[in-house]
Amino acid sequence: MKIKQLTICVLICAFAFTSNAQKTTHFYLDSIARLNNLQLTYSEDLVNLQKTIYPTSDSMAFDDYIEMLALKYHLNIQQKGQCLIVTNPRAQTIKISGTLIDLFSGEPQPFAHISQQDWGTGSITNSEGEFELNIPSLLAGFKLDFSSLGYADTSIFIPKTDSLNLIIPIRPKPYNLNEVLVLPNGNTAEDLVRIASKRIKRNFHRKKAQMDAFYRRTGFRDSTFVQLIEAALLVEDKGIDMPTSTTKIKVIEVRKSQNYLVPMSAKYKWAYEKMEKMIHGGHRNMFYMAYNNPVRAYKNEWWYQPLTDYETFRYEFEGAMWLDTIKVYKVQFEYDALYPNGKRASENKQSFHGGYIYIDANDYGIHKMEYLFRLIPKHNNAKYGIKNGIIDQSVISYQKIEGKYYLKYISDIAPTNAKNFIFENPDADDKDKVIKHRQWAETLLVITNVVTERQERQRISNKSMLDHHENSYETNYPYNPDFWENYSMIKQKPLPGKAIEDLEWEKSLELQFIENSTSYVKD
Structure with missing residues (x-):
């Protein structure tokens, strides 16, 4: 009984x-x-x-x-x-897909947080506000939460069967207009950044944590998708007090499409690799570089440190906004180094090199950082922007778990490991060259689960740990189709229909994944 x-x-x-x-x-x-x-x-x-x-x-x-x-x-x-x-609940899943939109404007909400608190994991919407989740059927009837900066949280109940193409509205959080442009306690914008930086050790996790992560790298030629790399990773971060070099990453699964990017010349590739070695100390692994973020690396010696280098950056207060019930301050920073000619970098009106920091009004934790380096149209080299004048753009978002902040996701638009430009007249002088095609990469790293309890963490041995210097961009790994079919919770809407059409112009993605793995043997 x-x-x-x-x-x-x-x-x-x-x-x-x-x-x-x-x-x-x-x-x-x-x-x-x-x-x-x-x-x-x-x-x-x-x-x-x-x-x-x-x-x-x-x-x-x-x-x-x-x-x-x-x-x-x-x-x-x-x-x-x-x-x-x-x-295994992952073998029995419910598929939920849809789009998160602004309640009033109908605009999609990109990179909004999606979480299931009871399961302790989650995902984000993609750049079009879309999502696709494979959720364990065990969680039917539980809440699935959606949150985005400047909006009130919203939730749905997980259905018992597949639910596709949902439209989920999220309500903008109204501002108190009397405080939007008011700095707290007479502090300057720089003061807010100084306080936030000073409290990083208090606010961000100092104990070892393990994180499940999903990585995606998409290569583009103009508007055409020409490369896809996806990976499931296990990240071990020893905490904010430890050097970033102590971080361990274990590769769980990787899959790669064909690489249709136009490659660099051998001479340029040699120079590019030398530059990488100089900048990263030989550290070329794309997964480690993807996890690196400004808060985690705030102690590192580097020329671009808006959180700590107050002589090189200028700051402006942009106002207050809401993350559901949490008030945050928005501060703009701009690179403002003093040049030998006595002028400041910000006096150059042909580009913007800076971004935004979103600071918690209560504990001064950093919720989000945005970076942008863009050439304006009248810049002498404006044509060399990789996308709408952008040289580099990234968004880094953090999540608060049991009183401590952890990385949530990093999205980035940047040059790719191939030619950035294909010219109609490659032999002409630089000023006369005409760009025929542009190539760039968009990357995304999403933390889907954070484990802080020692007894629940998996051990990442030195043998199973990914080498910091391994060139994962060119290395092939085992491919397990069953793993990806049952990849739980973080399988976002994989790709827009156009991406699949672009990438499958020659052969199916499934065949490409097999051919670009260690299991493939040519006839």
Whole structure:
């Protein structure tokens, strides 16, 4: 007969104390099964029950305890007859897709946060406000939350079956117009940045954390998609007090399309690699570079440090805005180095090199940073912008978990590892060259899950850790189609229809993924 009294945890913990068995997931589930005269049933190929866990010692009923274990340790646990069946919830998923839009204007909301608090993971909308999620069916009936800077949070309940092409409106958060342009306590914009920088050690995590991450790199020639690289990564960050060089990354899965970018010449590639070595100390790995961010690297010696170099940057207060119930200050920064001719960089009216910092009005934590280096049309070299005059553009967003800030996502538009420009007349003088095509890359790194508890972290050994100097851009990796088919929660709307058409002009993406993996053997 099933145990209903609120002593099940006490019985299990007492048994754990007197037993020589390891306190693994299997131990606790087997104990529950035996206490209820059930047979524990599972497949070792589908679920790992040998992980050491530390569940709550609070007393609770059988059903509540099972639900707690399922949610906390990402399992699907059900009683069927005389069996306690444990399966992998990722194998049973609900697909949800749609677009997040402004309630009044109907404009899509790009890079908005999507989270499922009970499962402890999430995603973001893409650049068109679209999303596609594969959610464990275990979470049907739970809330899925959407949030975006300047908007009130909104939620939907996860349906029991697939729900596609949803339109989800999000309401703008009204400003208090009396305080929009008022600096707090008479501080200057620079003061706000100084306070935020000073409090980084207090606000951002100082203990080791592990993060599941999704990486996407898309190559473009004009408006045509010509390359796709996607990866599932495990990131181990030792905290804000430790050098960025201590970060470890483990590659879980990688898939690559054909690379249809027009490559650099051998001579230019040699020079490019030498420049990389000089700038990054030989550190060329695109996954490590993708994780690097200005808050995490605020102590690093570098020429571009808007959080700490107050002589080189100028700051202006842009006003206050809301992240749901959180008030944030928006500060513009601009590169303003003093040149040998006595002029400041900001006096150059032919470009903008700066961005914005969004600072929490309560604890001065940094919620978001935006970078932009753009040439205005009258610039002498304006034609050499890679996209609408942009030389480089990035957005870095942070999330707050249990009082500490962690990276949420980084999106970037930048030159690619190929020719940036294809000219109609490549042999002409630079001033006379006519650009026929532009090439650039857009990258995205999304943190989908953060694990802070020591006992729940996986160990990344030096052997399994990705080498900082490995050229992952050119290296092929194993390709596992089943993994990507069941990739849970973070499978955004993979690509617009045009991207698939562009990339599949010669052969299917699936065949390209196979051909660009270590498993491919040419006939």
